[in-house]
Amino acid sequence: MVVNQVKLVPSRFTALLSATAATVAVVGLSISAVNSQSSVIKIDGSSTVYPITEKVAEGFQKTGSAKVTVGISGTGGGFKKFCAGELDISNASRPILKKEMAACAAKGVRYIELPVAYDAITVVTNKGNTWAKNLTTAELKKIWEPASTVKNWKDVRSGFPNQPLRLFGPGADSGTFDYFTEAINGKAKSVRKDFTASEDDNVLVQGVSRDKGALGYFGMAYYEANKGRINEVSVNGVSPSVQTVQSGAYTPLSRPLFIYVNAESAKKPEVNKFIQYYMKNGGAAASAVKYVALPARAYPVAMTRFNKKKTGTIFGGEEAVGLKIDELLTRELKE
Amino acid sequence: MAPAELSAQSLSPAHNAVSRRQLISSSFAILGLLVIFIALMVLLALVTSLVLQGAPRLNWKFFTSFPSSDPLEAGILAAWVGSVLVMLTTMLFAIPLGVAAGIYLEEYAPKNWLAALIEINVTNLAGVPSIVYGLLALGLFSQQLNLGESVLTAGLTLALLILPIVIVTTREALRAIPNLLREAAYALGASRWQMIWDHILPYSFGSILTGIIIGMSRAIGETAPLITIGALTFIAFLPPLPIQPEFPFISFEWLTAPFTVMPIQMFNWVSRPEQEFQVNAAAAGVVLIVMTLTLNGFAIYLRYRFRKGVKW
Numbered sequence: 001m002v003v004n005q006v007k008l009v010p011s012r013f014t015a016l017l018s019a020t021a022a023t024v025a026v027v028g029l030s031i032s033a034v035n036s037q038s039s040v041i042k043i044d045g046s047s048t049v050y051p052i053t054e055k056v057a058e059g060f061q062k063t064g065s066a067k068v069t070v071g072i073s074g075t076g077g078g079f080k081k082f083c084a085g086e087l088d089i090s091n092a093s094r095p096i097l098k099k100e101m102a103a104c105a106a107k108g109v110r111y112i113e114l115p116v117a118y119d120a121i122t123v124v125t126n127k128g129n130t131w132a133k134n135l136t137t138a139e140l141k142k143i144w145e146p147a148s149t150v151k152n153w154k155d156v157r158s159g160f161p162n163q164p165l166r167l168f169g170p171g172a173d174s175g176t177f178d179y180f181t182e183a184i185n186g187k188a189k190s191v192r193k194d195f196t197a198s199e200d201d202n203v204l205v206q207g208v209s210r211d212k213g214a215l216g217y218f219g220m221a222y223y224e225a226n227k228g229r230i231n232e233v234s235v236n237g238v239s240p241s242v243q244t245v246q247s248g249a250y251t252p253l254s255r256p257l258f259i260y261v262n263a264e265s266a267k268k269p270e271v272n273k274f275i276q277y278y279m280k281n282g283g284a285a286a287s288a289v290k291y292v293a294l295p296a297r298a299y300p301v302a303m304t305r306f307n308k309k310k311t312g313t314i315f316g317g318e319e320a321v322g323l324k325i326d327e328l329l330t331r332e333l334k335e
Numbered sequence: 336m337a338p339a340e341l342s343a344q345s346l347s348p349a350h351n352a353v354s355r356r357q358l359i360s361s362s363f364a365i366l367g368l369l370v371i372f373i374a375l376m377v378l379l380a381l382v383t384s385l386v387l388q389g390a391p392r393l394n395w396k397f398f399t400s401f402p403s404s405d406p407l408e409a410g411i412l413a414a415w416v417g418s419v420l421v422m423l424t425t426m427l428f429a430i431p432l433g434v435a436a437g438i439y440l441e442e443y444a445p446k447n448w449l450a451a452l453i454e455i456n457v458t459n460l461a462g463v464p465s466i467v468y469g470l471l472a473l474g475l476f477s478q479q480l481n482l483g484e485s486v487l488t489a490g491l492t493l494a495l496l497i498l499p500i501v502i503v504t505t506r507e508a509l510r511a512i513p514n515l516l517r518e519a520a521y522a523l524g525a526s527r528w529q530m531i532w533d534h535i536l537p538y539s540f541g542s543i544l545t546g547i548i549i550g551m552s553r554a555i556g557e558t559a560p561l562i563t564i565g566a567l568t569f570i571a572f573l574p575p576l577p578i579q580p581e582f583p584f585i586s587f588e589w590l591t592a593p594f595t596v597m598p599i600q601m602f603n604w605v606s607r608p609e610q611e612f613q614v615n616a617a618a619a620g621v622v623l624i625v626m627t628l629t630l631n632g633f634a635i636y637l638r639y640r641f642r643k644g645v646k647w
Contacts, residue, residue, distance in 0.1 A: 040593065047606070053569075054402075054569045057571070069569065070567065071566075073565070081565075202606065221608045290608065
């Protein structure tokens with residue numbers, strides 16, 4: 001009797017046990033196999049640079065050379081992983097900062113800084129706004145500075161109508177916000193508090209298109225995709241376009257976008273191939289996703305910098321506003 | 336006043352009170368119906384608008400294409416395969432752990448302060464925001480255990496997330512079995528394990544399964560913890576197949592592969608400037624809703640099947 005029972009029960013019991021054993025085996029196997037994917041080029045970072053890199057990666061992968069993955073962790077999040085040595089390439093909508101340089105140095109990560117395109121921050125108003133076709137940087141500062149009390153268009157410039165002013169802008173986690181506040185108010189992140197902030201630029205487009213007295217700003221691609229719903233505003237008499245951005249006339253609201261390549265990864269043939277492909281096709285990719293490409297002469301210069309493996313940044317960890325493309329490529333690199 | 340003198344007049348206050356209560360009762364019924372109706376209408380409107388917006392993109396190509404910067408070329412292949420694999424991994428870990436923990440807490444654990452403490456913790460864990468699990472997973476699985484940004488990390492994270500749900504529903508299911516059954520099994524000389532394995536589990540299996548699947552349908556829509564552990568946005572290749580043509584035929588390499596999932600793909604499309612991507616996002620939303628509804632439908636069917644088999 002007893003023997004019988006003991007025999008019966010384990011048959012099910014073993015099934016349960018072997019299931020558990022299988023689970024444990026799976027974990028064991030996968031832990032040992034985790035670092036075996038070397039043929040994948042890992043890219044992460046800025047959401048602003050993402051569309052360009054995605055376009056390039058898509059084209060590159062069709063050549064069958066290597067696998068590419070692109071994530072969106074933001075410029076800061078990207079540098080965090082990059083400096084920990086987890087990435088081959090980091091997308092960045094601003095130059096690397098001092099504390100990130102220190103983090104990279106601590107881990108022995110050296111990097112090659114390559115400008116890939118321009119993003120023109122576009123100031124926009126409602127379709128019904130017939131008066132503000134042009135604003136000066138001084139007027140923008142008057143509107144956006146931390147101590148600003150401007151709540152009506154008539155206070156922006158005499159002659160503007162009596163129309164309440166409603167402000168829309170990217171939230172504090174955005175690189176666009178950092179650059180705009182630096183360029184207009186003179187200090188990154190310093191801005192008045194009473195505006196509608198959103199990390200989702202489509203929300204800003206919606207907001208501006210619904211309020212006659214609205215004023216907002218975001219990347220040019222979002223203006224291009226919504227031309228029919230909102231107006232663009234010239235800054236200091238210059239309207240944002242491929243020509244004015246490339247010539248450097250649309251200043252200070254155009255900013256360069258970068259990729260940072262891990263110098264160690266750059267030795268890998270697939271990463272090398274990818275960068276060659278990026279420098280050849282990056283301009284076209286940028287235009288295709290409604291960004292402004294660098295002038296054609298810039299890409300070969302950047303490629304040379306990569307081929308000679310010149311590491312470091314020209315910015316020395318500082319935000320720089322209104323830099324011309326030639327300065328980006330010829331200034332001395334610092335580490 | 337004598338009972339004989341009860342007249343319509345003298346009863347009218349009572350009548351009034353009764354009819355007032357009936358009025359309250361029936362108006363609550365109407366209110367309840369209205370609330371349900373409003374909730375359903377909102378849901379229906381949401382699903383309808385999603386389907387209408389996404390319909391033009393819902394074709395075979397959408398399911399078999401990788402993400403692309405061209406909205407017409409872009410598809411959800413990497414996303415749905417990723418979602419399925421992550422769900423599979425989640426199931427693999429959450430079911431044995433959750434059910435076993437539920438059984439222990441309900442059938443074995445002595446009723447003392449330690450059991451009470453565990454119980455409070457499990458219940459509280461069910462209410463912890465998912466991003467917290469993401470942070471835990473980033474530190475523990477991704478960095479400490481060096482599992483990286485893999486399907487395995489994601490599966491473990493989501494398993495952790497739904498574990499409290501599975502434990503709680505397992506316990507509820509076991510508690511619903513009448514004690515008579517346990518006593519009858521003991522009376523015939525069964526051990527505690529025999530009683531659980533041969534009687535309690537088969538009877539409560541339907542309800543346990545429902546809990547598991549409800550947990551799974553929560554997990555399939557999660558975005559925040561997966562973004563935290565580094566799920567990707569652009570990935571144009573599939574993990575290696577679990578079944579290989581050569582010995583040993585089964586490969587677990589997919590567990591270590593980078594991945595993306597449906598909600599992340601959707602989120603990415605929603606934030607794009609081009610209007611065409613909104614159509615893609617809506618189409619992906621429809622697919623996600625269908626996936627969730629299928630899971631739920633499956634749960635209802637299984638519950639029905641197992642309840643039918645219960646004879647006591």
